Amino acid sequence: MEITFESVSKQYRSKYALKNFTATLSEGVYGLLGENGAGKTTLINTFVGILRGDSGTIRVDGQDVRTLGKAFLPQIGYMPQYPIFYRDFTVKDFLLYMCALKDIPTREAQDRVSELLATVNLTDAQDKKIGALSGGMRQRVGIVQAMLSDPKILILDEPTAGLDPSERIRFRNLISRFAQGRTILLATHIVSDVECIAREILLLKQGTLLMQGTPAALERNIEGKVWNVTAGAESAALLTDMYCVSNMKQEGGQFTLRIVEDGSPIKTAQPVQPNLEDVFLYYCRGERHDTPDTV
């Protein structure tokens, strides 16, 4: 399956939420990275047909989604941002209702729900009310409902927001498991969510696609632009104000700072291997300060 976005734009009054977005996705997990308001949700909503784009074309296997009409919907599984679902429904009833919405025959629906609940380890909670579930369990219900029609395309909008680390890891593993034979578009601003599982990263800033590539390729792009600096408390505070610091660690009264900057911030700075968080910071940070001479 190949999904092609050709110059897709969406404007709210004079502000572009999405500007000439062009990308091609095939099988695998695609991480859609960007700050809040970067246009991730707009892109997703335009793709699934909730929002009308102002211009551009989206094709699935060469076919314009507009000509596919409703035939496109069974091909996608969608998990919205912060899903609440119906608090009074039990997990099983909710999923059976979603099967009805997805036009899955009743008998087939029962089997599919049981199978997926077992996959996400929620069989014991199937009779619990959704209102009584923890955040992680609710997210798992969210991915189950997205997977009910066995879609070719899975779209997850901030699926790990608000989850504790163990639930986040569990969820990440689930995504990898479901990636087999599918295209998964995972929108997030949490870099670690996509670092290990994404085949490619799409970096969005103010509605524009800044970068698309594998995590390794993106990291290579900023090689020599990430530095380790050891400084005292006063200097560390100054450096934090002046540079984009991706990490700061205190040890024995000394601070070790990880700085993302084109050139060496100070003479004693040591270049280090960039990671995806550094890439994100490098491209998404605001205006940078001039290099100070005093440090």
Add this chain to the structure above:
Amino acid sequence: MIRLIRYEFIKQFCKRSILALFVVFSLANLFKIYGEYKSYSFLTDGNGERSWHTLHWQLYEEYRGEITPEKVERLLAAYQPLVEATSDMTASTATDDPNTMTGNLYSDRNLLDKYFVTPMQYFYEYSGQSEQVANRARQSAALYGERGAVYQQRESGAIYNLYAGRTIPAFAYREMCNYYLNYDFSIILTLLLCLYGIIGTFVSERETQMDMLLLVSPNGGRKTTLAKILAATLFLLLTSLWFSLLDLIGFAVSFQTLEGLTLPVFAIPNFAEASVNISIFQYVLLSAALKCAGAWVIGMLWLLISMFWKNALLPFVINFALCMALIVSGAACAYSNFSKVLNPYSLLTNRVLLGKTEFVNLGGFPILTWQAAIWFALIAGLAVAVMIYFLSAENCHRCVWRAK
């Protein structure tokens, strides 16, 4: 579709809060009905030997059924001496007089007067009065015919057809039916419950952010909207029917009888000029149907208004205000036939439509107000339902992009 309607019904209306309100309102209604019985009936004085309750039902066995000259004579033979004895208000006021039924002469006279003489006299004289109305209507029709006033001629003809041959051949206890037919409290409860239930139909999808998921599901667009309309219709009809039934059960249990349901509806004084020739039981069914139609069209209006909001508070306030406006305008325009027809609230308090013979002129033909009101309600309700359907979001790329 049945599957979707079932889920929509469970989702929107089988909530704990709605069920709790259902129980509370039902109990409140039963208490209110019992309060009516305790406040207005004279038969609430227990089962003692000399109580009105006991004596009434004993005497009732004597006078019930076909009104015959023997029964009338027997009743007057018992009643006239009491009237004479109490007319100058000098009779004993003792409450333990062994020569009386209830222990007091005045009480005996009142019992017979209220429960037997007055109703039987009304029943007996009604056929004569209605015959007079029918004859005048026939004469008017002839007169209008001569003058070429076609509409008035048709109207007089319709009045003649309605009133000719009206008679109340049998005597029956009518107190329970009288209070039942004039009872309106449950209408307010029905409206409040329906409003509370309906208001979340579209809004709750936005509040739970399920609207997004619905739009990316094959059956989540207008099919779901249709399922919502049908589930809401089912809820409105069931609620309306339930309170109609509960009213009847409540009155029957409070008054401990179902007597009088076979009487013609014009046997109740308020309905002397009723626009229907049916029994009270048939009236109960017709009234329930009219209430359903009224609740449905008001419910559809609420649904239409609520679909444009993101949370329930504002549409609740607007819809409540709309409801109040309908109630107030219903009362303010009670003398305008067209206002009654156009206001769906008059279908709920259908006494104003069925209790009087009134017509509206539709294309030169006199149509009874209740018939015009029900047709108008059905057409308006259907139009609103169609608007809801087409104003709801469609769920496919083709439609979303076409709307550009």
